Amino acid sequence: MLRKIRITIAVIFFICITLLFLDFTGLAHTWFKWMTKIQFLPAILALNAGVIIGLIVMTLLLGRVYCSVICPLGVMQDIFGWLGKKSKKNRYSYSHAKNVLRYIMLAIMVLAIILGVGSCVALLAPYSAYGRIAQNLFSPIWIWCNNLLAAWAEKYESYTFYTMDVWVRSWITFGIAAATLIIVGILAWRNGRTYCNTICPVGTVLGFLSKYSLFKPVIDTTKCNGCGLCARNCKAACIDSKNHRIDYSRCVACMDCIGKCHNGAISYKLGIRKEESGIEDIQGPDNSRRVFLTTTVAVGTVAVLHAQEKTVDGGLAVITDKKIPDRKTPIVPPGAIGIKHLTDHCTACQLCVAACPNGVLRPSEKLSTLMQPRSSYERGYCRPECTKCSEVCPTGAIIKIDRAEKSSIQIGHAVWVAANCVPLTDGVECGNCARHCPVGAIQMVESSNGADAPKIPVVNTEICIGCGACENLCPARPFSAIYVEGHENHRTI
Amino acid sequence: MKDTKNIDRREFLKRFGIGSAAVSAAALTGCNSRQNPVLDDQTAQGEIPTDKMTYRTNPKTSEKVSILGYGMMRLPSIDGRSAREGGNDAIDQDMVNRLVDYALEHGVNYFDTSPAYCKGQSEHATGIALSRHPRDKYFIATKLSNFAPSTWSREASLAMYRNSFKELQVDYIDYLLLHGIGMGADGPAEFKARYIDNGVLDFLLKEREAERIRNLGFSYHGDISVFDELLANHDKYKWDFVQIQLNYLDWHHAKEINPRNTDAEYLYGELEKRGIPAIIMEPLLGGRLSRVPDNIVARLKQREPERSVASWAFRFAGSKPGVLTVLSGMTFMEHLQDNLRSFCPLVPISHEDEKFLYSTADLMMQYPTIPCNDCKYCMPCPYGLDIPAILLHYNKCVNQGNVPESQQAENYREARQAFLVGYDRSVPKLRQASHCIGCNQCSPHCPQSIDIPKELHCIDNFVEHLKQGTL
Structure with missing residues (x-):
C-alpha cells in the first residue's frame, strides 16, 4: 500500500515536472510551477525558507521521501531500475556507505555555492541534471510529435497546433545531458540509487537528516529469518540483512522491502534509533560520471547576400544564417538583475531555456557559468510582451517581472557597425532597426554622403533596453550592422 | 486561457472526427452517383466535351x-x-x-x-x-x-x-x-x-x-x-x-x-x-x-x-x-x-x-484586400522576403474575417490565432514582413502598382499589435 502511494505520487510529480520542460504553450506552468519551487537546491538558492523548513520537517518525519517522490532525477533512476528489474530479479546487494565521497561532494557543492562557481552547482544539482535531460533530449521528441500534429492540423485548416523549431542551443550542454542520462541510467539499471547515495549533495544532506527520522522501515528481528530477500531488492543497497540493520542515511523510503519480506518482518513505523555501522572501508570513487563532450559546431558557409538584378519573375533569394557577434559582455535576460546575481542563483536547470518562445535563451558555454542561460538574437529577439523566463525560474535567478517593468529594464545597449550597414554597403533605404525599436531609441540621420543618400541609424544608449529587435531584424548577414552589448548589472531607466 | 485551449484541442479533434466522417460520406455518395450518372453536363461528374469550345x-x-x-x-x-x-x-x-x-x-x-x-x-x-x-x-x-x-x-x-x-x-x-x-x-x-x-x-x-x-x-x-x-x-x-x-x-x-x-x-x-x-x-x-x-x-x-x-x-x-x-x-x-x-x-x-x-x-470593394495577383514580378526580393505570400496571407485573413480591428472584436482570440499561426505556415519567419527594409526595388515591377513596402510595413505593424496584444 505504502509502496503504491509512493509510486503514484512519484509518477504524478515526474510527469508534471517533465511537462514543464516540454510544454511551450505555458499551460503546464500555470498549474505545476510550484513543483519546481519545492525542489531542494532551487529553494535554497531562492532562500525560500518555507520550502526548506517544510522539506527538512518532512525528512525528519518520514525519511528521504523527497528522493523517492519529488526529485525527478530520483524517479527517473527508479524507472531505469524498474526496467532493469525485468531482465534480472533480486539483483541488488548490501554495500557499505561511501561517506567520505559523499561529504567531499557536499563540501564541493557548499563551496561552489558560496564562491559562486555556477558551473559546479549546475553539474551537481540533481533537479537541474534532470532538467537538462528533459530539455535537450525529451523536448525535441515532444516538439516533433507536436509538429506532426501541426502538419495534420494544417490539412484541416485548424490553427490549434502550430509548428515549432527544434534546434540544439548548445552542443556542450546537449553532450552533458546525454552523458548524464547514459551514466545515471546505467548506474540505476544495474545498481539502483548509486548516484543518490554517493554523489548527490542533496541526497547527502537529506540522508544526514533521515538518520533521525521518526518514521522508518524497521526490521523485526523476531520475525526475520535472515533470507536476505529485502537486501537483494533494496535499490539503495542500505539493508544489511545479516546484521538486521538498515542504513537510514541511504534509505530513500521507497517501501519496496516491506512487501518483499515473506515473513512481514519489515514495517514502516515509528522507529527506535539505532546506531549505524560506521564507515568500514572506502572504495575508490567511481566518478567517471561527468564526461564532457565537446562538439564543434560546423561553421556555415559564408554567402554574402547581394541585391540581384531581376531578369525573370519569381524565385526566392538565399538567406544566410546570422552569426553570433563577439560580445564583450554577455547578455542575460531581464529579471536576472545582473550577471553576478544570475551566476549565484542559477542551477542551470534549463527551464527558462525551454520556456523561451523566441529562441533567445541558450546555455552558456563558458566554463565558469557553464549551462546557465545567456541571451543572443540570431533567431529571434527578447520580445516586449514576453516575460516567460522570469515566470518559470524556480531559483530566483531570474526574478519575476511584468511587462511594464521589462520595458524599462536595460539589459544592454545597441552598437552600430558602419561596415555592415545596408544604406552604406548597398546604397538603399533601410531603417528596419529604427522601425522596430520598441522604445524608440534609434533614429535615422543623414550620413556623411549627404542629404540625398540613404540615412543611417544612431542609437540613444540612454533609453536603449538591449532587447535585440534591431540586431535580429537587421538585413545585414551573417553579421548584423547593429548588435547588443550586454550590461553586467541591469539598470532601470 | 488554459480552459479555452483545452476546448480548442477538443474542438479540433471533434472537427477532425466530423471531417473524416464527411470524407467517408463523400466517398459513399461518390459511388452512388457513379451508379446513377447525372445527365446534366454542368455537374461535376459530367464529361467535358471535346468539340464544344467557343x-x-x-x-x-x-x-x-x-x-x-x-x-x-x-x-x-x-x-x-x-x-x-x-x-x-x-x-x-x-x-x-x-x-x-x-x-x-x-x-x-x-x-x-x-x-x-x-x-x-x-x-x-x-x-x-x-x-x-x-x-x-x-x-x-x-x-x-x-x-x-x-x-x-x-x-x-x-x-x-x-x-x-x-x-x-x-x-x-x-x-x-x-x-x-x-x-x-x-x-x-x-x-x-x-x-x-x-x-x-x-x-x-x-x-x-x-x-x-x-x-x-x-x-x-x-x-x-x-x-x-x-x-x-x-x-x-x-x-x-x-x-x-x-x-x-x-x-x-x-x-x-x-x-x-x-x-x-x-x-x-x-x-x-x-x-x-x-x-x-x-x-x-x-x-x-x-x-x-x-x-x-x-x-x-x-x-x-x-x-x-x-x-x-x-x-x-x-x-x-x-x-x-x-x-x-x-x-x-x-x-x-x-x-x-x-x-x-x-x-x-x-x-x-x-x-x-x-x-x-x-x-x-468593402473588403480591404491588397490587389496582389501573385504574378511574382516583384520577386525575388533581394532581402529574401516572400512578398506575394505575405500579401496573399493577409488577403486570405481579410476574406475570412480574421483581421480583427481591436481586442474588443467578437472573434479576437480565434482571429489572432488564425492570423499568426497561419502567417508562420504561409511564410517562413525570415521571409516575413518584419524583414522588409523599404528599399523599394520591388514596386516598379508591380503590374498592379502596389506600394509594396508601405503595405508590408502596414502588415508588420498589425502583426506587432497582435503579438503584443495592443490592438
Missing part, C-alpha cells in the same frame, strides 16, 4: 482562336506547387505535357508565354510540350520582356527575341507582344528607352512584314498615357491585338483600387472603337475572384448553384464580343477542367447577370 475569329488572319487561352506563367513544379514558388524546383514537364495535351484535345489552341515566366523556364517547357503536336494546331504568343534594364539594348533585345524561337522550337511566332508597357517608375520614358530609341519596335515591324511574326501587339499595365499614345499611333503601327487586364472588379473599380491604374471599361472601349481584338489577362485576378469571402460565394452560388465561383469571372470576360481570347494561368488539371466547363461552350452572361456582377464587385 472560338473567336482574328479579323486580320481569319484564324479561329479558342476563347480560353492557356497562360504559361503559373506552370506546376515537381514539388506539386506553382513553379514560381519557393525552392529551386524545376518545372514538372510531364505534368505540363499532360495539361497541354488535354487542353489541345478539348479545343484550346492559344498558348501565352514569356522569356521571364517561371523564373525563365516557361518558354522552354512550353516548347517541349507543344512541339509534340503539329505546328498548325496551336498559336504561340510570347513577349519581348523588360524586367531588367540590361536587356533593353538592341543586341540584348534581338538576342531575347531569337532565343524565343529556339526555346519554343518554332520558325514563326503567332502573336508577339511588347511586354507590360506603361510599367516602371516613369512609364513613357521606360517605353521610349525600351522599344523606340534602340529601334526595336521598327525591327519587330519588319519581322512582321517578313511573316516571322504573324500578329504584333502589346500588353499594358500602369501609366495610361503610354496606352493612349500607342493607340493614337495605330495607323502607323497597325496593332493586330492588345492585351489588357479585364474582369468584373476592374471594369469600374481599377482606378478606385489604385489611382495609377485605369478602369477596364475604358481600355476595352478604346480597343473596340478601333476594332482591335482584345486579349484578356487577369480575368480572375490571380485567383482573387475565386478566393472570395463567404457571403460573396453564397451570392454567386445562389444564382448559379452548379457553376464554380471562378466561372463567373471567365464568362464575364468571354462575353465581351471584342475579346479574342481569355487567358488563364492553369497550374492544376482541376483549374483546366473547371475553365473548360466554363467555355465549352461559352454561355454568354445576360445583361442582368452583368449588373449582378457589378453589384458583386461593389460588395467586394
Whole structure:
C-alpha cells in the first residue's frame, strides 16, 4: 500500500515536472510551477525558507521521501531500475556507505555555492541534471510529435497546433545531458540509487537528516529469518540483512522491502534509533560520471547576400544564417538583475531555456557559468510582451517581472557597425532597426554622403533596453550592422 | 486561457472526427452517383466535351482562336506547387505535357508565354510540350520582356527575341507582344528607352512584314498615357491585338483600387472603337475572384448553384464580343477542367447577370484586400522576403474575417490565432514582413502598382499589435 502511494505520487510529480520542460504553450506552468519551487537546491538558492523548513520537517518525519517522490532525477533512476528489474530479479546487494565521497561532494557543492562557481552547482544539482535531460533530449521528441500534429492540423485548416523549431542551443550542454542520462541510467539499471547515495549533495544532506527520522522501515528481528530477500531488492543497497540493520542515511523510503519480506518482518513505523555501522572501508570513487563532450559546431558557409538584378519573375533569394557577434559582455535576460546575481542563483536547470518562445535563451558555454542561460538574437529577439523566463525560474535567478517593468529594464545597449550597414554597403533605404525599436531609441540621420543618400541609424544608449529587435531584424548577414552589448548589472531607466 | 485551449484541442479533434466522417460520406455518395450518372453536363461528374469550345475569329488572319487561352506563367513544379514558388524546383514537364495535351484535345489552341515566366523556364517547357503536336494546331504568343534594364539594348533585345524561337522550337511566332508597357517608375520614358530609341519596335515591324511574326501587339499595365499614345499611333503601327487586364472588379473599380491604374471599361472601349481584338489577362485576378469571402460565394452560388465561383469571372470576360481570347494561368488539371466547363461552350452572361456582377464587385470593394495577383514580378526580393505570400496571407485573413480591428472584436482570440499561426505556415519567419527594409526595388515591377513596402510595413505593424496584444 505504502509502496503504491509512493509510486503514484512519484509518477504524478515526474510527469508534471517533465511537462514543464516540454510544454511551450505555458499551460503546464500555470498549474505545476510550484513543483519546481519545492525542489531542494532551487529553494535554497531562492532562500525560500518555507520550502526548506517544510522539506527538512518532512525528512525528519518520514525519511528521504523527497528522493523517492519529488526529485525527478530520483524517479527517473527508479524507472531505469524498474526496467532493469525485468531482465534480472533480486539483483541488488548490501554495500557499505561511501561517506567520505559523499561529504567531499557536499563540501564541493557548499563551496561552489558560496564562491559562486555556477558551473559546479549546475553539474551537481540533481533537479537541474534532470532538467537538462528533459530539455535537450525529451523536448525535441515532444516538439516533433507536436509538429506532426501541426502538419495534420494544417490539412484541416485548424490553427490549434502550430509548428515549432527544434534546434540544439548548445552542443556542450546537449553532450552533458546525454552523458548524464547514459551514466545515471546505467548506474540505476544495474545498481539502483548509486548516484543518490554517493554523489548527490542533496541526497547527502537529506540522508544526514533521515538518520533521525521518526518514521522508518524497521526490521523485526523476531520475525526475520535472515533470507536476505529485502537486501537483494533494496535499490539503495542500505539493508544489511545479516546484521538486521538498515542504513537510514541511504534509505530513500521507497517501501519496496516491506512487501518483499515473506515473513512481514519489515514495517514502516515509528522507529527506535539505532546506531549505524560506521564507515568500514572506502572504495575508490567511481566518478567517471561527468564526461564532457565537446562538439564543434560546423561553421556555415559564408554567402554574402547581394541585391540581384531581376531578369525573370519569381524565385526566392538565399538567406544566410546570422552569426553570433563577439560580445564583450554577455547578455542575460531581464529579471536576472545582473550577471553576478544570475551566476549565484542559477542551477542551470534549463527551464527558462525551454520556456523561451523566441529562441533567445541558450546555455552558456563558458566554463565558469557553464549551462546557465545567456541571451543572443540570431533567431529571434527578447520580445516586449514576453516575460516567460522570469515566470518559470524556480531559483530566483531570474526574478519575476511584468511587462511594464521589462520595458524599462536595460539589459544592454545597441552598437552600430558602419561596415555592415545596408544604406552604406548597398546604397538603399533601410531603417528596419529604427522601425522596430520598441522604445524608440534609434533614429535615422543623414550620413556623411549627404542629404540625398540613404540615412543611417544612431542609437540613444540612454533609453536603449538591449532587447535585440534591431540586431535580429537587421538585413545585414551573417553579421548584423547593429548588435547588443550586454550590461553586467541591469539598470532601470 | 488554459480552459479555452483545452476546448480548442477538443474542438479540433471533434472537427477532425466530423471531417473524416464527411470524407467517408463523400466517398459513399461518390459511388452512388457513379451508379446513377447525372445527365446534366454542368455537374461535376459530367464529361467535358471535346468539340464544344467557343472560338473567336482574328479579323486580320481569319484564324479561329479558342476563347480560353492557356497562360504559361503559373506552370506546376515537381514539388506539386506553382513553379514560381519557393525552392529551386524545376518545372514538372510531364505534368505540363499532360495539361497541354488535354487542353489541345478539348479545343484550346492559344498558348501565352514569356522569356521571364517561371523564373525563365516557361518558354522552354512550353516548347517541349507543344512541339509534340503539329505546328498548325496551336498559336504561340510570347513577349519581348523588360524586367531588367540590361536587356533593353538592341543586341540584348534581338538576342531575347531569337532565343524565343529556339526555346519554343518554332520558325514563326503567332502573336508577339511588347511586354507590360506603361510599367516602371516613369512609364513613357521606360517605353521610349525600351522599344523606340534602340529601334526595336521598327525591327519587330519588319519581322512582321517578313511573316516571322504573324500578329504584333502589346500588353499594358500602369501609366495610361503610354496606352493612349500607342493607340493614337495605330495607323502607323497597325496593332493586330492588345492585351489588357479585364474582369468584373476592374471594369469600374481599377482606378478606385489604385489611382495609377485605369478602369477596364475604358481600355476595352478604346480597343473596340478601333476594332482591335482584345486579349484578356487577369480575368480572375490571380485567383482573387475565386478566393472570395463567404457571403460573396453564397451570392454567386445562389444564382448559379452548379457553376464554380471562378466561372463567373471567365464568362464575364468571354462575353465581351471584342475579346479574342481569355487567358488563364492553369497550374492544376482541376483549374483546366473547371475553365473548360466554363467555355465549352461559352454561355454568354445576360445583361442582368452583368449588373449582378457589378453589384458583386461593389460588395467586394468593402473588403480591404491588397490587389496582389501573385504574378511574382516583384520577386525575388533581394532581402529574401516572400512578398506575394505575405500579401496573399493577409488577403486570405481579410476574406475570412480574421483581421480583427481591436481586442474588443467578437472573434479576437480565434482571429489572432488564425492570423499568426497561419502567417508562420504561409511564410517562413525570415521571409516575413518584419524583414522588409523599404528599399523599394520591388514596386516598379508591380503590374498592379502596389506600394509594396508601405503595405508590408502596414502588415508588420498589425502583426506587432497582435503579438503584443495592443490592438
